[in-house]
Amino acid sequence: MNTMADTFDKPLVDRTERAGNVRRLLLLGGCLILAAASLALFGNLHGRLALLAVFAVVAVIGVICLFGFALGLLAIGGRADEGAAARSFLDGANQGTVFVDAKGAVHYANQAYGRLIGNASGSSVQTPVQMLARHPAVAEDVYWLAKAAREGTGGRREFRLDTPLSGEDGHARWYRVSVRPISSPSGKLEAWQIADITADRRQEEASFRSLQDAIDYLDKAPVGFFATDSDFDLTYLNATLANWLDTDLGDFEPGRTALDDFLPKSVRAGVMGRIGSIGEGESRTIEVDLTTRRGRVLPVRMIVQKARERDGSQGLRTIVLNDNPGERTHSEAAGARLNRFFNAAPMGIATLNEGFETKQSNPSFARIFGDRASQHAVAFLDLLNDESAERMRERLRAASAGAAEIAPVDVTVKGERPRSARVYLNVFPDRESAEDEAIILFAVDTTEQRALEDQFAKAQKMQAVGNLAGGIAHDFNNVLTVITASVDFLLMNQKPGDPSFQDLLLIKQSANRAASLVRQLLAYSRRQTMRPKMLSLTDVVADLDLLLKRIAGDRTRLERRHARDLWPVMADIGQFEQVITNLVGNARDAMPDGGTITIATRNVEDHEVAAFGYGELGTAEYVLVEVSDTGTGMPPEIAERIFEPFFTTKEIGKGTGLGLSMVYGIIKQSNGFIFVDSTEGKGTVFRIFLPRFVPEPQLGVAPKVGAVEAVEKMDLSGSATILLVEDEDYVRAGSVRALKMKGYDVHEADSGLDALDVLEELDGKIDLVVSDVVMPEMDGPTLLREMRKKRPEMKFIFVSGYAEEAFAKNLPEGEKFGFLSKPFTQKELAMTVKQMLESED
Numbered sequence: 001m002n003t004m005a006d007t008f009d010k011p012l013v014d015r016t017e018r019a020g021n022v023r024r025l026l027l028l029g030g031c032l033i034l035a036a037a038s039l040a041l042f043g044n045l046h047g048r049l050a051l052l053a054v055f056a057v058v059a060v061i062g063v064i065c066l067f068g069f070a071l072g073l074l075a076i077g078g079r080a081d082e083g084a085a086a087r088s089f090l091d092g093a094n095q096g097t098v099f100v101d102a103k104g105a106v107h108y109a110n111q112a113y114g115r116l117i118g119n120a121s122g123s124s125v126q127t128p129v130q131m132l133a134r135h136p137a138v139a140e141d142v143y144w145l146a147k148a149a150r151e152g153t154g155g156r157r158e159f160r161l162d163t164p165l166s167g168e169d170g171h172a173r174w175y176r177v178s179v180r181p182i183s184s185p186s187g188k189l190e191a192w193q194i195a196d197i198t199a200d201r202r203q204e205e206a207s208f209r210s211l212q213d214a215i216d217y218l219d220k221a222p223v224g225f226f227a228t229d230s231d232f233d234l235t236y237l238n239a240t241l242a243n244w245l246d247t248d249l250g251d252f253e254p255g256r257t258a259l260d261d262f263l264p265k266s267v268r269a270g271v272m273g274r275i276g277s278i279g280e281g282e283s284r285t286i287e288v289d290l291t292t293r294r295g296r297v298l299p300v301r302m303i304v305q306k307a308r309e310r311d312g313s314q315g316l317r318t319i320v321l322n323d324n325p326g327e328r329t330h331s332e333a334a335g336a337r338l339n340r341f342f343n344a345a346p347m348g349i350a351t352l353n354e355g356f357e358t359k360q361s362n363p364s365f366a367r368i369f370g371d372r373a374s375q376h377a378v379a380f381l382d383l384l385n386d387e388s389a390e391r392m393r394e395r396l397r398a399a400s401a402g403a404a405e406i407a408p409v410d411v412t413v414k415g416e417r418p419r420s421a422r423v424y425l426n427v428f429p430d431r432e433s434a435e436d437e438a439i440i441l442f443a444v445d446t447t448e449q450r451a452l453e454d455q456f457a458k459a460q461k462m463q464a465v466g467n468l469a470g471g472i473a474h475d476f477n478n479v480l481t482v483i484t485a486s487v488d489f490l491l492m493n494q495k496p497g498d499p500s501f502q503d504l505l506l507i508k509q510s511a512n513r514a515a516s517l518v519r520q521l522l523a524y525s526r527r528q529t530m531r532p533k534m535l536s537l538t539d540v541v542a543d544l545d546l547l548l549k550r551i552a553g554d555r556t557r558l559e560r561r562h563a564r565d566l567w568p569v570m571a572d573i574g575q576f577e578q579v580i581t582n583l584v585g586n587a588r589d590a591m592p593d594g595g596t597i598t599i600a601t602r603n604v605e606d607h608e609v610a611a612f613g614y615g616e617l618g619t620a621e622y623v624l625v626e627v628s629d630t631g632t633g634m635p636p637e638i639a640e641r642i643f644e645p646f647f648t649t650k651e652i653g654k655g656t657g658l659g660l661s662m663v664y665g666i667i668k669q670s671n672g673f674i675f676v677d678s679t680e681g682k683g684t685v686f687r688i689f690l691p692r693f694v695p696e697p698q699l700g701v702a703p704k705v706g707a708v709e710a711v712e713k714m715d716l717s718g719s720a721t722i723l724l725v726e727d728e729d730y731v732r733a734g735s736v737r738a739l740k741m742k743g744y745d746v747h748e749a750d751s752g753l754d755a756l757d758v759l760e761e762l763d764g765k766i767d768l769v770v771s772d773v774v775m776p777e778m779d780g781p782t783l784l785r786e787m788r789k790k791r792p793e794m795k796f797i798f799v800s801g802y803a804e805e806a807f808a809k810n811l812p813e814g815e816k817f818g819f820l821s822k823p824f825t826q827k828e829l830a831m832t833v834k835q836m837l838e839s840e841d
Contacts, residue, residue: 096194118166128192149190154180174201224320230313232259246293262290270363273371299323348443353436399425399439420450451615478728480823485734488826532570538562555594563602569690575666582659583627590631600626621692628685634678716830721745725755725771738826752778773800
């Protein structure tokens, strides 16, 4: 074993010394060769023999040197100098270094290592593993380092020892120990290095304590402080501000809370706009009322400054002062109150100069006119559309001229989703000391009001058209009923071979077609009969797949996209199928050159409703059905009228204009909503929102009496006494004739009052009453209530062109009755009467 003064590579020194000896031998051999050569040239036979002997010795030495060079045992050059430099560097290093072979023998240890372990003499130098094994607290680290040395990977560990490695008394010390493999001519060695880093750790701990003290000072400061990243998410919040905002610092996570979470919604856009307009390094004071986690109002002054982060982005460094009026003078408190009123006002307030540019504005002004309005010196007229700007310019000129009374003006703000506002103007009271402020502007947001007015006007228009359509349909139904009954009577007396038989069939088919148009009108006016039941719209659309593909045609691709776990809805399956087929047919017609029709369904949570931007759509849970195409689209003026009856863009003879009207009525009668969004050249999307239905298993729904079923072989004859009440003479006459032909004893009345007289004459001996709903003097529901007073068990059938729900609400809850929809055939009348008479109730 070498002492600490020895070099780490003993063979290096040996090789250097041997190289010097060889050079001396070569020099001596050269001298001998020269001497022998001289003897050979000038001497005798003995000289020649001496020369041969010298050559032989030199040859042997040369062979040995060649083997030495090949094996690396000899070298030529200044390696001795290199070894001295390495030994000088390692001996003078402050870090302890020791080289150990695979057997644990120490090949070299420098003086710093001796000082660390308290062995300056160099006797019995222990390896780091042997030395550290005496300290159980670092056993795991020592094991890891020893394993890394054996595997040749190397590694480093830092740990704390309660006593120094030197064994002297003293305080705990921190050490950094590292090991790495090296190669040497004598084999692989492990280079261990040990450094005492106690001073560095103490400096780090002192810095950490200073940082903790600084944070503690900042947390306990009498002012609030926060920092944000470039997205205005809070990255730091001091304890004072957290206490003011009712926020638990233990739950605070940097980057998870947005600054605007603590701003009232009414001023959020304006304040964030003012903050966003601050330049780098610029400071700005903003007075605002913050909202705490408990919903309290906290009036503050924020001194906001933008600073560049390490990653190059810009964040905020903000001091928050609690704007407590008690800490200010009377004038300061009054000014603070005025600023709060200004910033918290729900209406937009701004001052304009002579050039109609903004000088000061509150957050509500930016909320109404956009983020750009929060910037300084913005031309107010540039915020409006052209028509509004022209009207506004006249009012501003009048205000600038000092007009006393200026009428308010309604304006529309520019933007993707334009907003409406009513603007009031006033002359600045003290223009000379107002720093170029000439006009005071007040703006009230009327966007929602205008939307409601438009919706109300549209609803009134649709309702008026619906009432008109319903009235026409009611009268037309009576005419169709007479036509249908008369044709049925004529067909009964004609044989299929008669020349007039085909004409009668044609009349009946035309009447049926007219009845279909009437049903569409009733669907629009929401007065048709609906049989709603719980449906899964995914299944309904899937069952229609083949039919829809035929409707779409060969040049159009039909795609279906359905979300999982679709909620159920309540709708009439037949009516809803008409809705889908009609929309697909319209989409096909909108794509003359072919394209793609997409039917998509998904659930819409209540919090998603506002994102659609439909003011009429209330906040609730819906099932959304979207039917979209890639067709020609529609301009806005056509899209606004698309649901009106008889409005069509198709050529004459290719559409009645009732298809989408019927769709609108069906969806409305199903308590749903339908909207259309269309862009010329891009396509159209119809969105249907049906309310989610939550079934109640404990409640059963009994089937209504009087449902007409097509039973071909049913015996429709009878002998009961029937009272038929109908104000239309021709309808009444046809129905009486049809029932008498089936064997019934039929009495008739042309009004509700007349029916009560007939009931009195017959002493109440009537088995069934068949009555129209809409009649003069007394309608059908009133007649039913009056007759129930005398005959509570009397059976009743209502006949109407409207849905039964339209008049059932005027009857007592639980009232049972039959229903027959106009127009009807004589067979349908007989079947309904037969079923009602045979019913138990």
